[in-house]
Amino acid sequence: MIRFENVVKRYPGEGADAVHNLNFEIASGTICMLVGPSGCGKTTTMKMINKLIRPTSGAILIDGRNIDTVDTIELRLSIGYIIQDIGLFPHMSVGENIATVPGELGWKKERINARIEELLELVDLNPKVYRNKKPNELSGGQKQRVGVARALAADPPIMLMDEPFGALDPITRAKMQDEFLHIQEKIRKTIVFVTHDIEEAIKMGDNIAVLKAGQIVQLSSPMEILSNPADPFVSELIGGRNSLKMLNLMLCGQIMKSLSPSEGEKARATGHGLLGLKATAQDALSEMLRTGQRFIYVEDGDRIVGVLEFEDLLERASRHGLSQ
Amino acid sequence: MSFLEFLMSRWPTILSLTLEHLLIVFIAMVISIALGVSVGILITKNKVAAQIVLNFTNILMTIPSLALFSLLIPVLGIGKIPAIVGLVAYTQLPIVRNVYTGMMTINPSILEAARGMGLTEKKILRTIKIPLAFPAMMSGIRTATVMGIGIGAIAGYIGAGGLGVYIFQGISRSNDQMVIVGAVIISLISILTDRFLGGLQRKLNR
Numbered sequence: 001m002i003r004f005e006n007v008v009k010r011y012p013g014e015g016a017d018a019v020h021n022l023n024f025e026i027a028s029g030t031i032c033m034l035v036g037p038s039g040c041g042k043t044t045t046m047k048m049i050n051k052l053i054r055p056t057s058g059a060i061l062i063d064g065r066n067i068d069t070v071d072t073i074e075l076r077l078s079i080g081y082i083i084q085d086i087g088l089f090p091h092m093s094v095g096e097n098i099a100t101v102p103g104e105l106g107w108k109k110e111r112i113n114a115r116i117e118e119l120l121e122l123v124d125l126n127p128k129v130y131r132n133k134k135p136n137e138l139s140g141g142q143k144q145r146v147g148v149a150r151a152l153a154a155d156p157p158i159m160l161m162d163e164p165f166g167a168l169d170p171i172t173r174a175k176m177q178d179e180f181l182h183i184q185e186k187i188r189k190t191i192v193f194v195t196h197d198i199e200e201a202i203k204m205g206d207n208i209a210v211l212k213a214g215q216i217v218q219l220s221s222p223m224e225i226l227s228n229p230a231d232p233f234v235s236e237l238i239g240g241r242n243s244l245k246m247l248n249l250m251l252c253g254q255i256m257k258s259l260s261p262s263e264g265e266k267a268r269a270t271g272h273g274l275l276g277l278k279a280t281a282q283d284a285l286s287e288m289l290r291t292g293q294r295f296i297y298v299e300d301g302d303r304i305v306g307v308l309e310f311e312d313l314l315e316r317a318s319r320h321g322l323s324q
Numbered sequence: 325m326s327f328l329e330f331l332m333s334r335w336p337t338i339l340s341l342t343l344e345h346l347l348i349v350f351i352a353m354v355i356s357i358a359l360g361v362s363v364g365i366l367i368t369k370n371k372v373a374a375q376i377v378l379n380f381t382n383i384l385m386t387i388p389s390l391a392l393f394s395l396l397i398p399v400l401g402i403g404k405i406p407a408i409v410g411l412v413a414y415t416q417l418p419i420v421r422n423v424y425t426g427m428m429t430i431n432p433s434i435l436e437a438a439r440g441m442g443l444t445e446k447k448i449l450r451t452i453k454i455p456l457a458f459p460a461m462m463s464g465i466r467t468a469t470v471m472g473i474g475i476g477a478i479a480g481y482i483g484a485g486g487l488g489v490y491i492f493q494g495i496s497r498s499n500d501q502m503v504i505v506g507a508v509i510i511s512l513i514s515i516l517t518d519r520f521l522g523g524l525q526r527k528l529n530r
Contacts, residue, residue, distance in 0.1 A: 050440055052436070052439060073444055076439075076440060078442075079440075081437065083433055083440070085431070085437075087433040087434045087435075087436060087438070088437075089438070090456070100441060101442060104442060104443065104447070160440070
């Protein structure tokens with residue numbers, strides 16, 4: 001768990017605090033998104049966790065230990081760090097880049113080698129092909145995969161990610177987001193993720209901290225932020241169409257009406273449209289609009305297990321909308 | 325006496341002057357590289373110091389080499405020592421400037437990533453900054469060495485020996501052959517050294 005206690009940062013010669021009296025917690029194994037416009041203090045907040053920036057006052061605790069009492073190098077070696085420009089070392093191969101932190105920690109060579117293979121597999125790069133390549137031989141997406149692998153190298157419990165997918169094209173970006181969420185399901189790290197993209201925050205975050213002028217204006221789940229923005233600033237950041245965005249957070253598997261196996265068989269016979277359990281309610285709506293049908297079946301593997309009706313979506317979206 | 329006969333009859337002298345020339349330049353360059361690289365790295369820590377040092381080395385280089393050597397005579401006398409000191413002073417600028425520029429133009433996000441990952445400053449210098457600045461360093465060293473070989477000729481004027489002796493004697497005795505032999509050998513050494521260092525640079529960059 002990461003905990004901020006009355007953290008203030010004022011840069012020398014500036015009239016206002018870059019970060020003003022932050023008090024919040026990030027639970028272990030969750031992704032906390034720091035989102036807000038340029039200059040809101042989100043990056044400053046993140047960089048104070050690995051001491052790249054020192055707070056003017058206040059304390060930051062990791063699992064109850066004040067980071068001031070921890071050796072800086074030791075602290076940083078235990079925190080994965082990924083930035084937008086990735087910062088891969090251009091004169092080192094992919095493998096050598098990944099080996100950096102394990103090398104500093106004094107791992108044995110065989111252990112490092114095994115870890116490089118494991119991580120490249122994890123980020124979906126064939127170790128045989130990519131291990132000895134230099135960063136300039138990789139595409140933007142591949143570089144960022146290596147960046148993720150390098151940050152995960154010594155299996156740090158915490159990861160700091162500063163707009164990691166910001167420089168990628170939209171398609172690669174969406175793919176990296178999906179893959180990263182998939183990886184996170186396995187590794188369950190405590191992740192602090194800085195972005196200025198509210199869509200990314202909604203998609204990736206377990207919690208979202210919206211920052212404005214160095215203060216957190218709202219810290220809550222994506223659903224809560226969408227259905228119940230704390231103030232006009234947050235509403236504006238979300239930028240309307242909340243209901244559609246909310247549909248994106250609901251999975252068909254969670255909101256469908258279950259069907260018995262025999263009902264499933266009957267539904268199969270109709271040859272009607274199908275979606276998977278992990279498809280979102282937005283996918284379902286889009287499919288309904290496309291086919292002109294007011295319902296859609298949900299399948300799990302090759303078995304139809306449920307049905308989703310247009311009226312359910314309508315009710316779900318408006319129920320959240322009502323509480324605004 | 326034909327040119328060939330001249331070469332045949334004087335080759336022991338020519339050889340020993342060439343070796344002497346190489347020795348002076350070699351010693352000067354070893355010192356110059358060690359000093360220049362260290363200074364270039366040190367001044368990356370402080371912008372003001374960097375400006376002062378770069379301006380100073382710049383001024384050193386704008387002093388005509390003959391004047392620089394002459395100025396050293398009252399302090400260090402004549403011979404090999406003032407020649408080496410002069411050469412070191414004269415070849416500092418390309419080395420210091422290239423080391424400095426090479427280190428300062430490293431993409432800041434690479435350094436931020438390195439720091440954020442937990443590398444110590446020492447380790448960053450050794451494994452990131454120096455390797456990345458290496459191509460620039462090498463081209464500075466190459467320029468400086470070739471300059472040193474050429475200017476080494478003028479060291480002959482202050483009694484340091486080397487091929488400059490032959491050129492100056494040739495001029496004062498109106499002996500064209502001596503002048504040509506001295507000048508051509510110095511040019512050859514320059515060209516060969518430049519080629520060699522260029523090849524080394526390419527090989528090390530790979």
